[in-house]
Amino acid sequence: MSSDHSFNSFIKRIYGKRESIFTCCVGENETGKTDFNLLQMERIHDLGIGYRFGSNMKSLKADFEIDFIEDFETLEKTCRMLNPNPKKYGLKKYFFFGSEIGKWAPRDQAWRNTEFIERLQTVRKYGLSMLTDAIDRVDARVLNKRFFAGLFEKPFKNNPKFATYEDWTTGQKTTFKNIPKTKIEYDTYETANFYMAPQVPEDAIIPLNESHKIVKEYRETGSWKKAGVTTQQGKRELFKVLDYHYTHCLSTIHEEPSDKAVVESASTE
Numbered sequence: 001m002s003s004d005h006s007f008n009s010f011i012k013r014i015y016g017k018r019e020s021i022f023t024c025c026v027g028e029n030e031t032g033k034t035d036f037n038l039l040q041m042e043r044i045h046d047l048g049i050g051y052r053f054g055s056n057m058k059s060l061k062a063d064f065e066i067d068f069i070e071d072f073e074t075l076e077k078t079c080r081m082l083n084p085n086p087k088k089y090g091l092k093k094y095f096f097f098g099s100e101i102g103k104w105a106p107r108d109q110a111w112r113n114t115e116f117i118e119r120l121q122t123v124r125k126y127g128l129s130m131l132t133d134a135i136d137r138v139d140a141r142v143l144n145k146r147f148f149a150g151l152f153e154k155p156f157k158n159n160p161k162f163a164t165y166e167d168w169t170t171g172q173k174t175t176f177k178n179i180p181k182t183k184i185e186y187d188t189y190e191t192a193n194f195y196m197a198p199q200v201p202e203d204a205i206i207p208l209n210e211s212h213k214i215v216k217e218y219r220e221t222g223s224w225k226k227a228g229v230t231t232q233q234g235k236r237e238l239f240k241v242l243d244y245h246y247t248h249c250l251s252t253i254h255e256e257p258s259d260k261a262v263v264e265s266a267s268t269e
Helices: 004-015 033-046 072-082 105-127 212-221 233-246 259-266
Strands: 024-029 054-057 094-098 128-134 150-154 164-167 173-176
Touching: 004 033, 004 164, 024 033, 024 259, 033 054, 033 094, 033 128, 033 150, 033 233, 072 105, 072 128, 128 164, 150 259
Parallel strands: 024 128, 024 150, 054 094, 094 128
Antiparallel strands: 150 164, 164 173
16 A cells, blocks of 8 residues: 555545544554554544544644643543533544553553553543554553454564554455655654553642633623623633533543533623
């Protein structure tokens, strides 16, 4: 497979299915694993397959928004907020590039992975699709046909344009010979981490950002104009604050949010 058209067709076939899709790219250092996964994410976005995107790599710079998330708890909450009721509203896919999965799901420390394994099957019902990479040492209970659709391999340091893919659902194998580079910028030497829970000290003080200040002023004055913004801008700032707190501050999200209540409160001048 070498043409751009053929590669786009492959992306549609693998990632365009309605259900959640997990893949992994394995290979030694400097074989182009990160670049290849970001190329896939780029094409997934361009083809309209994904609704939102995230990664545990902080250095990513793209033409579309990529959330920086470094813990499973935040990732799970984000997906649940995106899909509060998939059966009713349809499934919006959240594509997450999890770099260096061998570090956070290692086979030589299998006891660390029990909770991760237990929660993977649940969160994928809320739209999570994962593109991951690793040198090796991934826990076989994680990297297997139960969770992953297939495996990419990047075997040559001197030829990063080459890769193979084995579809674990059909047994079909695909070879890539002229893989282009991604347009997404990233730091090759970034060490990407991933944890089960947010790494924020309990006594940490999170400063009130500009959106919070505007909403706080509106709450105290009852007027967007007195808060220094137009009504429409005020609504946008309010939604930003609500999204932030749903994603970062709620310990669990079990109930479907009331869209009606949010809209009514946001439209009050």
